[in-house]
Amino acid sequence: MHRFLTIILFMAIYLPGVWAQGNRDFMRETGKINVVVGVILLIFIGIVWFLLRIERKLTKLEHQLKEEQQ
Amino acid sequence: MWWKALSVVLVVYSLLAGMLAPLKPGITRTNPETAKSGQTVTVQVFGYNSFYTRSAANELRVWLEYDSLHALAGQDIKILSDTSLEASFLFPPDLPNASTSVLLNAILDHPKDGVSLLPGAFELVKNTDTAAVAGSGAWNRNPVGDLHVIKDFTFPYRNVIYESIRNTYYHVPMWFALMFLFLASVISSARYLRNPTLENDRRASAYAETGLFFGLMGLVTGMLWAHYAWGRAWSNDIKQLMTAVALLIYFAYFILRRSFDEPEKGARLAAVYNIFAFASLIPLLYIVPRMFASLHPGATGNPAFGSQDLDNTMRLVFYPAIIGWTLLGFWMAQLRIRYQRLEDRVMDLE
Structure with missing residues (x-):
């Protein structure tokens, strides 16, 4: 859970700096449209993180139920 | 259940409409960005999402404006490309106020694309060398007016963002x-x-x-x-x-x-x-x-x-x-x- 949070924060803060290096500025090109792409990407990653958390909890519950039945 | 389907429809709509609708045309910068009063300068104007070639040069109008009483219309407009044009400005020998320099807004009117504006686009500096001031221009000989406001599905153009x-x-x-x-x-x-x-x-x-x-x-x-x-x-x-x-x-x-x-x-x-x-x-x-x-x-x-x-x-x-x-x-x-x-x-x- 915390690992995913770290990855999201890393992406938001560190990656723009990487993109900004060199002569081409990927994020500021073409009217900063890639900032919008980045925002949508972050939200998507966040939703996947949310799904993964539920998935992990469900897996645990399934194992528990299996043990009950045995 | 219906509200889950609705949420998907609305989010997809906001993604599609939000990403696909174009911005209104805008002005990114001018070149040069500064001049002295009394000079006659040819200024290049660079557009964003603009289609200058879609109309004739005499249909386009461009101004450098200080306020509603002080605006200069560009003369001899030449369309260079869809996103650039040049016009010459006859700057009057005096500034609109008593300060040493003023910031002027660039305004461009296009009959098909509509109005675009860049606030504080151009700096006009007071020319202290009075002998060099030969300009005969005057503020507001061609005031800003009759602007074309186009209603279509476009988002506002904002500088910086x-x-x-x-x-x-x-x-x-x-x-x-x-x-x-x-x-x-x-x-x-x-x-x-x-x-x-x-x-x-x-x-x-x-x-x-x-x-x-x-x-x-x-x-x-x-x-x-x-x-x-x-x-x-x-x-x-x-x-x-x-x-x-x-x-x-x-x-x-x-x-x-x-x-x-x-x-x-x-x-x-x-x-x-x-x-x-x-x-x-x-x-x-x-x-x-x-x-x-x-x-x-x-x-x-x-x-x-x-x-x-x-x-x-x-x-x-x-x-x-x-x-x-x-x-x-x-x-x-x-x-x-x-x-x-x-x-x-x-x-x-x-």
């Missing part, structure tokens, strides 16, 4: 979803205090958790946007600080829930805490930010959306986006509630 104005449909609905989810959470907590059932507690915690998730998303997307719009991801803007405080208060809600051996006692205290947390959310997000200068739209007085930040085309995407993301948030919270219900039942079996 450009295309990232579209983040209004993705960053801002996160905060609306947070607000509705925290509201649902506090209602469930109040219900729990009147009727302490496991179900009410499950709902309160799941809504708070999903609300917190949207808060984190809003914060992270806001930091990315801020990096390119304000220059820094975190500039201690009052709204940034207050939302960070509000999210920490809700983090503490979960720590409080888990710090009791008896679940009933923890649930009860957490329910009381939740009511206080929600009560503190209102001043933190809606009152305090209005009392200080902020980088957020509206600045002092009203850090929300006025008519200047949100035009009618944007509303057509913005409001559906809010409803869509909020419903999606409730869907996500419902999954958490249903999971918790199952877990509680499995625990009962043991």
